[in-house]
Every structure is written in structure tokens, then in C-alpha cells.
Amino acid sequence: MNKGYSIFISLVVALGGFLLGFDSAVISGAVGGITHYFSMTDWELGFSVGCVIFGAMAGNISAGPLSDRFGRKKILIITAILFTASASWSALATGYLEFVVARIIGGVGIGGAILIAPIYIAEIAPPKLRGSLVSLNQLNIVLGISIAYFSNYFLKDIEGDSWRWMLGVEAIPAFIYFLALFIVPRSPRWLIQKLNHVEVARGILTKIGGEDYALATISEIQRGIAKKEPKGTFYQLFQNRMRTIMIIAFGIAFFQQITGINAIFYYAPTIFEQAGGSTDSSFLQAIVVGLTNLVFTLVAIWLIDKLGRKPLLIIGTATMAIALSMATLAFNNATYNFSKVSIDQIENSEIRKALNEYQGKSFSSQKELFSNLGPVLNESQLHEFKRNHVKKFISINANLVLIAILLYVAAFAISLGPVMWTLLSEIFPSNIKGIAISVVGFFNSLVSYTVTQFFPWELTNLGPTLTFAIYAIMAILSLVFVIRYVVETKGKSLEEVEALLVRG
Template sequence: MKPHDSLKMNKSYTILISLIVALGGFLLGFDSAVISGAIKGITVYFEMTDAMLGFSVGCVVFGAMAGNLVAGPLADKFGRKKVLIMVAALFAISATWSALATSYNEFIIARIIGGIGIGGAILIAPIYIAEIAPAKLRGSLVSFNQLNIVIGISVAYFSNYFLVNMEGESWRWMLGVEAIPAIIYFLALFTVPRSPRWLIQRLNKIELAQKILMKIGGEQYAELTIAEIQKGVDKKEPKGKLSDIFQKKYSVIMVIALGIAFFQQITGINAVFYYAPTIFEQAGGSTDSSFLQAIVVGLTNLVFTLVAIWLIDRLGRKPLLLIGSSFMTIALLMAAFAFNNATYNFNKETLEKVSDAEIKTALSDLNGQSFDSQATLFNALEDKLDESKFLDFKRNEITNFIQINATLVLIAILLYVASFAISLGPVMWTLISEVFPTKIKGIAISVVGFFNSLVSFSVTQVFPWELSNLGPTMTFGIYAILSFLAILFVYKYVIETKGKTLEEVEELLVKN
């Protein structure tokens, strides 16, 4: 048993601090999802083309990338708490300005400001919680951030539902309501202490750090923790810079962090979240039932994120990653199998469902035919439709003809989301908040966060093209292969950090 393990911790105080800081995750999730309900309103008001609409939704990612890059260095220089206060202010400004915007350019600027807040919140909140939490609680407390992201997404959907029928421009209310939790977050952050590790390592304020640590775990805990922190200070390493993360001694850490950041997104989670209704429509569901199933997906994500929080400090990070990635692979193979065994039947009833008259006429001579794969169907249609109509068919009309085991598709997607929610979702942020030494933590976590956002952006941009051009069978097959590679990566490279202090993790990973 380690000295810390026998000490009595003030769990309620530490949990309260962590919950306050993790409100940044709530705002992140809310800001990311709330735009879905405002799309029709902003399209009409700002007279947007498709390209303008796409950019107004996606520009948040560019803001997040900028936030990823600057948040870490700013947190190292000014402290985690001050940067989080700035993040809360950015969310409040973005929500208010988005709701009051009278021009397209104003709206875009307001959205990008919110994106910068997202980029900062997703990195700095886990860092702060990891630095203030006792080792045996750290995994669960850091996972509060991921839980709040999931709750924020769900609350945004419910908020949009209740505000959509308001008189006037309801989209302004949808976007503006975020200012309320943002202001609460801004004010609440003034009640939390600064990170004791940052106070000692950056400002050498040992007495102030000791007072904070005593509130968390008592006098003995404070003395032991300060001694561990000062071990790192005694190394007298210069301030970290970007080039440091490429040093050989940090190579294992960077492989772990970049690898987990890559696999968290490349396995397709945001594609499934953003396009869940599209996937269920591809499986032959109606628009209403598809959106209902998408809500079930969100609730599944929430429930299993809670399961992850319960397990992460009991079972450990690596076992959760291995279990979750394994079931993600199985789920994606199930989805690929379901779509691979689908048939496409052309008869009087299915042809009547086609809304485009030109497409309906071109398909009329297929009446009575059946195709056992999407590939053979597309081959048969290439000579019947021009490029634009063919694309329209693949996007909108193909669902009229598919016969598929829709229940298997739903089970596969729910299993996939549940598996992600207990593994790559929360565990990634816990791991990257633990593995970096304080010297390079700010800059390194910014680089990893930027890389994670870049992979996420790439996946969500490519997914609609994959569905239309490769078909759902091959699309889910590709994600299944990538999930299997994630299992191999975790097994070979990821270490277990459960129960270890941040200083112990550093000693384990940094090559001397």
C-alpha cells in the first residue's frame, strides 16, 4: 500500500471542485450540439447557400483547433484557473453574439469564438482536475469532463425541442440560452483554488499550495504531495517549448498520446453521432423514427459514460480500452454484415416512393428486379442516371428500396456507442492528462488536442462521401479494421496509470 492510500481524503471538497471545473465540458457539449436546432432559422435569416451553411456549422472546428494550440501555453504561463475563466467568458460572448448577430460575418466570428472556448475547455479542464485530484480518485474525477460533454449534448437537444416553437426567431433563443450556464461557470470558477502543482512548479508558492492540499487530504497528504512535486522541481529543468516534445526521452509518451488521440476519432465516433439519423435512414427507417433512434444513441452514450466513471479507477485505463475497442470492432462488423446482407427490391410500391420524377422514370424499367448488394445496384444504375441524379439517388432515394435487418443495425450502433463510452471516450482524456510531465504538459497537450480535432474534422467530412461512394458495408468495414488496430496499439504501447501519482507516471515513462 502506498502512503497516500491510507490517508483519509476530503472527497466531497475534491468532487465539488472537479464538478465546477467540468462544467466546461457541459458548455463544450452544449455548444457543439445546439446548432442542429438552429440550422433552418439561420439558413433563412442569413440567406445562406449550402456552402455558407456548411461553413457556419463547421467553423467551430477551426476555432477549436486554435483553442487547442493556445490553451496549453497560456495555462502554463498564467495558470489553469485563469485560462478556464477566459474560456467561460468566450462561451458567454459567443452565445450572446450568435443570438444577436445581424450579418453572416458576425455570426461566423461569434461561432469561431465559441470554438476557441471549446478547444480550451476540452484540454485545460482535464489537466486541472488531474493535478488537483488524489491518485486513487483521479480517473473518475477527470472523467467528469467527458460525462458533462455528453450531458451538454443531451441538454442542447432538449433545449432546442422546447424552444423551437417560440414566437419570432426561435433560433436566437436556442443559441442565446447557452449564455446562462456560461455566466454561472464564469462566476463559479472564482471559488475554486489554483492548481497546487502549478503554484509550486511555476511560482514556488509552497505555503499556498499546502493550504489547498490540506483541504483535499489533510496535513500528511499535503506534506507527501509537496515532497513528490518538489522532486520534479529539484531536477531544475528549463521551461518546456515545442521542440522538447520531439526529444527522445519523451518518445514513448508522444506515441501513447498521439496514438490514443488518433484512434479515438479515426474509428468513426463523431461520424456516428453527427450522422446517426442518416445511418438509420440508410437502414430503411423513416425520418421520424431515425431521429428517435438517434436520441436513444445519445442516452446510451450518457449511461455508459457513467459506467466508465465507476470502472476507471476500479478496473483501470488499459483494461477498459481493450474491452471497449474489442466490442467496438464486433459492433462495426455487425453493422457491416447487416448492410452486406441487405437486398434492394424494385417494384411498383417502392418505385412510387421516389420523389424525383426524372429518377423515377429512369428506374421504371427495373420494376420486378432485385439486387443482392449495393455494388451490383450501382453498376446497374450508372448508365441510367447522370452524375447529379445518381448522387441524389444515393443520398435520398436508395432508402426506398432497401430490405435490411434494421434491428441488427440499431443493436450494432448502440453496442458501438456503449463500447466507445466506456473506453476511448473518457479514457483518452484521462490518459493524456496523466502521462505528460508538467514541464511539457501545456504545449504537448495542445499539440495532441489539435491533432485529435484535425482527425475528427477529417472523419466527419469524409463520412458522407464514404456512405455515397463506398456504401455502408465498406464504410463500417473500414472502421472495424481501424478499431481492431486500436486494440493492437493499446495492448502494445499503453501503460496502466491507475493508482499512480503523476510523478510516478513521469518516472515510468520518461527515458533518462
Template sequence: MDNPSVVVKMNKSYTILISLIVALGGFLLGFDSAVISGAVKGITVYFAMTDAMLGFAVGCVIFGAMAGNLLAGPMADRFGRKKVLIAVAALFAISATWSALATGYTEFIVARIIGGIGIGGAILIAPIYIAEIAPPKLRGSLVSFNQLNIVIGISVAYFSNYFLVNHGSESWRWMLGVEAIPAVIYFLALFTVPRSPRWLILRLNQVKLARKILMRIGGEEYAEFTIAEIQRGQARKETKGKLSDLFDRKYATIMTIALGIAFFQQITGINAIFYYAPTIFEQAGGSTDASFLQAIVVGLTNLAFTLLAIRLIDSLGRKPLLLIGTGAMTVALLLATLAFGRATYDFDRESLDKIAPVETRETLRALEGRSFDSQSALFAEVKPMLSEAEFLDFQRNQISGVIRINAVLVLVAILLYVAAFAISLGPVMWTLISEIFPGKIKGIAISVVGFFNSLVSFTVTQVFPWELTQLGPTATFAIYALLSFLAILFVYRYVIETKGKTLEEVEQALIRS
């Protein structure tokens, strides 16, 4: 609180409880984003998907998130944050249940998009609500609950997939359906939280009800001071920014930084890793169980280094974290490239016996005793020997039986990559863009940048299955390594340090006169 004369009798436990309940939206967001990784193989077989169909089935949730980004803000302003969050919880529950019960590809896609709309709403409205309900001295830590819950949701999804992977021939249904349980809990718990006092005053002019909520948070004197601040801000409120304002030359540097960071956060492949982690580890020769277990380690690494980032972001600074993180990401992706590039593909009796379809196995026995140094050479030899369906199955599922690779190096590379992302581009991007935009355009600008970020993420997840099967993992990781290196150059050239600066100082440094 800015006025030192106001003595706050803070009800911290109540405020923390409200924030934890609302932050469950972040948990569902993370869970929904990562749970599909375990279902990839099952849905591919059940719905007879091509690479393009699989990419869309995984990535369509981001397509829905883009719609949620655009809808959630205006709806939250009109109907209130609480009502929109309740609708978000309902969307998560519907999506989980319908995805688990789907019998056709189209209805599966529709169910996934519904969940994506929930994601788009949760990522935008949950932090806004917490920021509006929290006292200034607690706001930073309480808002961080949402990011922390996203990471926890990702980790729990990996654990859930691991324990459900052998739960029958259609275990993917259980993996997707279990999300309905926390979604229903979230839906019911939201009815216990109050409406945003700021929204009550600014939208409905219900000062009496807002005062009652604020008194429970910080006492009478805090409530009166906060109401006065809200009303004072309402009186001096400047003209609302328009979309066209973003193209004003004076905002060129700000938009370059924001759109550039949003681009590199996703184009370097983080969601491809999260969504397809078990697939990558199976490509490295791991068994299904081992691949799911390694995905759990990925989730826990993400959680640990997100906690580290929360500790370092205000002490070390935004730009140093970004440079350290993108540098380590580049090294990690080069290690993955090296591991797959040095792999060989050997056809001996043991590896041939691992190929499940009898017809494919017998056909490929003609290659017994041969070894290939690259995946492209392997595919050039194998493709004429198999039907189109058999070759696609070999690319996706059977290749893990013949590959000889340093699997430990692959695991180390992926863990280093995730750790580096978790201390840099992951949490820093949203902090940075919340600081660099002036108040006049902040709302519309963050919505546009968020939409662009989701669009890039959708593109990456859509293309990744095609890259793995058509280009191979070596070329795929090499491309991501190059993009990560370009991210280092971008951060060094364009990003400014905002640590310790007031928002006015940041604005003065970035806006052209």
C-alpha cells in the same frame, strides 16, 4: 495527501461544488460537439451545401479546438486558469448565438470555429484547474467530473434536438441557439470560484491569498502542508521540456504509444457516429423523429458505459479495457457493414410515393418494379436520370424511402460500438497518456498529442459525408471495421499496463537508456 501526520478537516461540499461548476465546461464541450448532429439536414438545405461544405461545417469546430489547444495552455499560465475558463464560457455563448442567427455560410463557419476554440480551452484547462484545487484523496473522482459532464452534454444535446426537431422550418436555429443558456450560466457561475492556489503561488507568489483558499478547502494544517509542497516543488523544478525533446530516441516508445492511441481513438469513426447519428439512422430507413429518438439512446448508452469504465479502469486495468473495447468495436462495425451490405433498394408504388420532390418522383417512376442489391448499382442507374442537384438530394435524403434493411441490426451495431468505445478508447486514452509521459515533457507532449488527436478527428468528420454519398454506408463501415481491427493489433503489440505502477516504474519501463 502524502503526509499521514496532517489531519485534514475537509470541506468536501465546497470542493465538490467548485469542481462541479468548473466541470460545466465539459458539459458545454459535449453539448457543442453533438448538437450539430440534429442540425445537419437543416443547415445543408439552408446554406445549399455540397458534401465538402457540409463536412467542413461540422468538422470546423475541431479545427477551432486545435487552435484552442495551442492557445489555452500558455494563456492559462499567464493569466490564470479562472480567467481563461471565463473567456471559454463567453466563447461558447457567442458561438451558440451567432450560429443560430447566421444567414451566410462563411459567418456560420466563423461562429462554429469560435465555439471550437472554446472546446479546445475547456478540454485542457477545466481538468487542470480541478486537479490543482482538489485534495489528493479526492482528485481522481473530482477530475472525472469533467469527462462525465462531456458525456452528459452529448446526451442532453440529443434530447434537445429531439424535442426541437419539429419547431418550425428552421428548427436547426433553435437547436444551436439553446446552448447559449448553459453557457451564460457557466460564465456567471465561474465568478464564484476561487483562483487556483497553485497558480497564485507559482505565478504571482501570492501565498497569503492561496492560504486563504486552501484553508477553506481543508483547514489550516492542510493549507500549510500544501503550500510547503508547492514551494518545495518550485525549488526543485527541473528544466522545462522543449518540442525538440519529443524526438529524442529515448522517448520513441512513449511517443509511439501516445500518438498511436490518439490516432486510433478518432480514426475508428467515433465523432462521425456522434455528429451524424440521425443521418445514419435515416440512411437505414428510419423517419426523422425515430432517427432523433435513436440518437438519444446512443447518448444514454455512452453515458452508462462511461460510468462503467470509471469503475473498471483501476480494477481491470487499461490494456484489458482497450483490448475488450476495440474487439467489440470491430464486431459492431462488421455488423453495421453486414446490415447495409444485405440491404436492397426497391422501387414500388409505396416507396416512390415517399420521394418528396414531385419532379424526382415522376422521373424515377420509370424504375417502378425494379430492385437493386447494392447502393453502387442503384446510383449508377439513377444518376443519369436526374440533374446534379436532384441526384445529390436523392443520395442524402430520398434513399431512406427505398431502402429495405434490418434497421434493428443497425441500431444494435451502433449501440454496441458506442458502448465499446465508452469503456475503452474514450476514457482510457487520456488516462494512459497522463501516466506515460515523464514530468519534464508532460506539458508539451500532451499538447502535441491533443493537437494530433483533434487533427485526426477533423479529418474523419470532414470526409464522412463524402464517404456516405460516394462510397455508401457499406464500404464506409467496412473501412472503420478494418481500422478498428488494426487498433486491436496496435494495443496488443505496443501498449503496456500501467495499473498499480508508480509513475517512476512506468517511466523506467518505457524510456530507452
């Protein structure tokens, strides 16, 4: 078994995950800059951050069928081109609409890479290594997130529009990915299933695992083909025989996003500023979030083929629920104290003048604070205070918030992060895998967009206490779902998984 060759191919393909992660997290550092430059409202900010997911939906729904027709490798090359174009254009944008379009183009690349890279790796990986190698894509995603936080920190003090540098630097790894993809082979399973190029596939499989492995794998693929309809369709996904698979797929795709992970990654510095941190400390804490994500993804890769998929999901979702409850508790116990120093920090003279009468007063909750400010601030002034100034007055256990966020990210990194994509690459029959993962990926992106779009509005209007409480409830429900519905696929061939899950 040539483990080195399998790992090399997987690492090259998983560079798409690095770009996905970088693109997802780099916007967190640019939020302040783009909000000021384009004069955004909460909804415009949410859309400019979340619009990338609209592009991801288009990539999700089209990448699978296109990869079935033209091959996994060609679609990955196209995603590299889209990443390069998006990074360059968004950094140079001078208008809000132009910026949004550039972000959406990058989203198409994200939607393609996040689906096709795991499929490709699952199709070239030996069964004993498949979980670990597919998880390399998730590892690269979190590595990209970490590098983005570091990049943002070191670029934030550039004179002028530092957000342009933050967004534009992504073009460099995107172009490297484009070049690197030309040295990886085509998927041997796709070559046999779609083109019947058995000898070409045999050569690739021999390099991966030797002659005996190649012959055994080809025989298994051909037996699988003999059992299946020649071409899968969208309607097959919703036949009764696919019911168990679709419950698992849609459920895990829903809970991966509804528990708030992209709110954390896209708005990490904003969350830490809500807990009273300075800009510098908030960017540094975001780096710690990225590093935590990276370390525990490595733990997941080590455990996924040892402990199994379902145990990791149970441990992870239970811990996520605990962590989000801790964050809820921290914000719920916060107090808001009005001193002359904090009031004088407000630039708006009308708001500052109105708040002078509150000098020396304290409030035990955001609800109490806002009900007291209602009579002295008009609607627009109160909105501005909620959005920009409330963090100046908060007194909170910031360490508890940091610990809760880090615990949540660590739990996600060993469970819903890598395990979802591993499961999706395993549970669908080969003849409809491309279509199936496109549909489920589209749904996953839709949920992600909803979380991302609403998060700035939630922080302003519901406050962080209720926002994190909602995510905690969703984490509890995800634990219940995993215990009830998810099945174990560890150590099984793709054909064995199909036999286990497909009814009839």
C-alpha cells in the same frame, strides 16, 4: 480527506465538458435545417459541421501554453465567454460565412476546455481519486451530448427555423459556467511551480485532503521541481527520452477519433435515416445513443481506478471492432426495393419519371443499385438520389444497425472516451504538460476534423457499408496498438508516472 470538496471543484470545472458535448451533438439536429437554409453541398455541410474543429485546433495549440503562463482558471473563464458568444451568434447567423465563423469561435472554446479542464482536475485531485475525478469531465461531455439530443427532439417542431433554437439554447449553460468558475481555486501545483505561492497552495490542499496531505503533496511537488528544467519547450517533446510517452499520446489521440466517434455524434439522426428511419424515430434513436453514452461513462468512472486504464482500453476497442463489423454487415445485407409508393415520394419530377421503369424491381446492394441507375440518371440527378432519396428504398435490419451503434458507443464510453484524457493528464512531465497536451490535442482535433469533413461525402459516394468497414478496420488496429504500447498508470502519483515513462 475531504472528498466532497474535491468532487465539487471537479464538477464545476467539468461543466466545460458539458458545453463541449452539447456543442458537439446539437449540430446533429440542425443538419437538415442549415443544409436547406444555406443551400449547402456535401462538402459545405461537412465543413460547416467540422469547422468547429478548426477552432478547437487553435484552442488546443494555444490553451496549454497560455494556461502555463496565466493559470488554468483564467483560461477556463475565457472558454466560457467563447461558448456563450458562439451559441448566440450561430443561432442568429443569416449567411453561410457568418455561420462558419460563429462555429469556429465555439471551437476555440472547445479546444481550450477539453485540454485545460482535465489538467486542472488532475492537479487538484488526490492520486486515489484522480482517475474518477478526471473522468468527470468525460461524464459531463456525454451528459452534454445526451441533453443536446433531448433538446433537439423537443425543439425540432418549432415553426420557422427550429435549428436556430437548437443552437442558441447553449448560451444559457455557457453563461452559468462563466459565473461558476469564479468560485473555484487556482491549481495548487501551478501556484507552486509558476508563482512559488506555497502558502496559498497549502491552504487549498489542506481543504482538499487535510494538513498532512497538504504538506506531503507540497514536498512531492517541490522534489519534482528540483529534478526538472525550469521551463519546458516544444523541442523537448521530441527528444529520445520522451519517445515512449509520445508514442502512447499520439497513438491514443489518433485512434480515439479515426474509429469514427464524431461521425456518430455529429450525424446520428442522418445515420438512422440511412437505415430507413423516419425523422421522428431517428431523433428518438439519437436520444438513446446519448443515454447509452452517459450510462457507460458512469461505468467507466466506476471502473477506471479499480480495473485500470489498459484493461478498459482493451475491452473497449475489441468491442468497438465487433460493433462496427455488425453495422457493416447490416448495411451490406440491405436490399433496395422500388415500389410505386416509394417512387412517388421523390419531389424531383425528372428523377421520379426516370425511376418509374424500375417499379417492382429489387437490388441486393448499393453497388448494383447505382450501376443500374447510372444509364437513366445524369450525374447531378444520381448525386441527388444518393444524397436525399436512396434511404426511401432501403430494406434493412434496422434493429441490428441500432444495436451495433449502441454497442459501439457503449464501448467507446468505457474506453477511448474517458481513458485517453486521463492518460494524457498523467503521462507528461509537469514542466511541459501544457505544451504537450496542446500539441497532442491539436493532432487529435485534426484527425477528428478529417472524419467529420469526409463523412457526408463517404455516405453519398462510398455508401454506409464501406464507410463502417473502414471504421471497423481502424478499431482493430487500435486494439493492437493498446496491447503493444499503452502502460498502466492506475494508483501512481504523477511523479511516479514520470519516473516510469521518461527515459534516462
